[in-house]
Amino acid sequence: MDRLKQLFKSKFTVQVEEIKAIVKEHGTKKIDDVQIEQVYGGMRGIQSMIWETSSLDSKEGIRFRSYSIPELREKLPQINGATEPLPEGLFWLMLTGELPTTDDVQWLSEEWQRRSAIPDNVFKTISHLSCDIHPMTQFSIAIMAMQQNSIFAHRYEQGMSKSEYWDAMYEDTMNLIARLPRVAAYIYRKCFHGNDQIASDSNLDWSANFAHMLGKTDPAFYDLMRLYMTIHADHEGGNASAHTVHLVGSTLSDAYLSLSAGINALAGPLHGLANQEVMDWIYDMIKDLGTRKISKDQIAEYVKKTLAQGIVVPGYGHAVLRSPDPRFLAQKDFAAAHCPDDELVQIVWNVFEVVPPILESLGKVKNPWPNVDAHSGALLEHYGVKEHNFYTVMFGVSRALGVLAQLCWDRAYNLPLERPKSLTTEEIKQFIANSTN
Numbered sequence: 227m228d229r230l231k232q233l234f235k236s237k238f239t240v241q242v243e244e245i246k247a248i249v250k251e252h253g254t255k256k257i258d259d260v261q262i263e264q265v266y267g268g269m270r271g272i273q274s275m276i277w278e279t280s281s282l283d284s285k286e287g288i289r290f291r292s293y294s295i296p297e298l299r300e301k302l303p304q305i306n307g308a309t310e311p312l313p314e315g316l317f318w319l320m321l322t323g324e325l326p327t328t329d330d331v332q333w334l335s336e337e338w339q340r341r342s343a344i345p346d347n348v349f350k351t352i353s354h355l356s357c358d359i360h361p362m363t364q365f366s367i368a369i370m371a372m373q374q375n376s377i378f379a380h381r382y383e384q385g386m387s388k389s390e391y392w393d394a395m396y397e398d399t400m401n402l403i404a405r406l407p408r409v410a411a412y413i414y415r416k417c418f419h420g421n422d423q424i425a426s427d428s429n430l431d432w433s434a435n436f437a438h439m440l441g442k443t444d445p446a447f448y449d450l451m452r453l454y455m456t457i458h459a460d461h462e463g464g465n466a467s468a469h470t471v472h473l474v475g476s477t478l479s480d481a482y483l484s485l486s487a488g489i490n491a492l493a494g495p496l497h498g499l500a501n502q503e504v505m506d507w508i509y510d511m512i513k514d515l516g517t518r519k520i521s522k523d524q525i526a527e528y529v530k531k532t533l534a535q536g537i538v539v540p541g542y543g544h545a546v547l548r549s550p551d552p553r554f555l556a557q558k559d560f561a562a563a564h565c566p567d568d569e570l571v572q573i574v575w576n577v578f579e580v581v582p583p584i585l586e587s588l589g590k591v592k593n594p595w596p597n598v599d600a601h602s603g604a605l606l607e608h609y610g611v612k613e614h615n616f617y618t619v620m621f622g623v624s625r626a627l628g629v630l631a632q633l634c635w636d637r638a639y640n641l642p643l644e645r646p647k648s649l650t651t652e653e654i655k656q657f658i659a660n661s662t663n
């Protein structure tokens with residue numbers, strides 16, 4: 227058994243016993259009330275699921291196993307000359323709750339390299355897809371094409387015991403994460419660079435190798451990828467992509483089926499596709515005004531025009547956050563250090579000054595501040611990744627880290643099939659009538 231698997235097993239073994247005791251002693255205590263407006267309002271705020279890998283505070287933002295993004299940037303080990311944290315370290319932390327050593331991170335990087343070979347049928351499947359198909363759809367199909375190699379599905383078919391689910395899920399998770407950068411880069415090079423594919427470089431860490439396979443060689447871009455893959459990895463369990471993976475996994479669908487479903491959720495414009503929408507919106511503004519030198523007054527006018535058309539301002543607002551997203555601020559910090567004079571970065575920063583008061587003035591937007599997607603495109607474009615419809619695929623590669631680490635915990639806990647109760651409006655009316663009688 228490898229060192230990470232061994233540590234994970236030792237952690238969940240203790241935790242499973244703790245949970246048994248919690249449920250036995252406190253199982254009937256009430257943790258939340260549900261209001262009718264929440265039932266109609268996208269279930270906002272209802273505390274009803276377990277998610278160990280990260281937790282979201284509306285003011286502070288995300289914490290991964292209690293560490294904020296600035297803390298991760300300081301504490302996670304760096305290898306290969308990195309100046310940003312490595313997602314290998316974050317995955318270790320999310321899966322075990324322990325900060326890894328430099329040696330652990332090095333080991334995991336090599337382990338993912340070792341597991342990264344992709345069966346030919348997967349490339350054949352992708353190469354048959356037209357480049358008119360959105361890269362997120364291709365990515366989801368590619369993950370499905372890998373499903374025939376699922377160790378979980380194979381062992382389940384052979385009568386695997388419940389007590390081994392975690393083990394099979396761990397193996398699928400490690401293989402899948404190891405392979406995602408290659409698959410994503412393959413789609414990118416096929417559709418945007420004449421199918422001129424670049425072989426993996428086994429000397430590079432997971433993120434740098436992804437950057438390399440995209441065709442990038444700038445060490446600063448390697449660092450951006452390390453940061454990008456770290457900050458997009460997890461955002462507690464209630465967001466649409468995470469919740470989808472958790473729900474589909476609860477049917478004992480394997481990691482491939484579950485992740486592909488989560489990627490489909492991430493592909494929506496109110497979720498991960500917002501990073502593409504932000505850049506398209508900025509480019510529409512540039513086209514409309516005929517210049518990249520856009521004043522704050524011009525941005526304000528354009529924002530009002532967008533709102534008057536009944537369109538949301540992409541990259542702003544959040545279902546949980548009530549302050550500027552620390553993932554946005556981390557990217558702003560990176561841009562300030564590496565490319566403060568970039569024209570698109572300047573536009574993103576000016577939009578940040580202009581949009582919040584306008585959204586606030588509407589009186590209905592609960593969070594007028596930028597989210598993670600408001601900044602990422604400008605940085606990616608600075609380093610030459612100019613294809614906006616590929617951005618959400620990069621988000622998806624990162625998001626796999628958190629949702630799959632949690633899926634390992636789901637199977638270690640043997641969580642049951644998820645099955646909340648739905649209501650009809652007739653039943654709601656009946657409830658109201660009964661409660662006011």
Ligand code: HAX
Pocket residue numbers: 465495496497498499500533537538539540541542543544545546585590591592593597598599
């Ligand atoms: N621009 C204009 N209007 C907005 C808005 C924005 N950025 N954000 C919220 N609103 C509006 C809502 O559309 C809603 O209007 P109606 O009552 O007329 O329907 C009202 O303000 C109240 O919404 P809310 O309670 O503040 O926000 P929700 O929790 O319902 O929605 C969203 C959260 C992220 C979906 C929303 O803020 C939005 O559409 N933002 C723009 C798209 C975006 O950036 N999505 C990415 C979010 C982060 C993420 O998941 N990244 O992957």
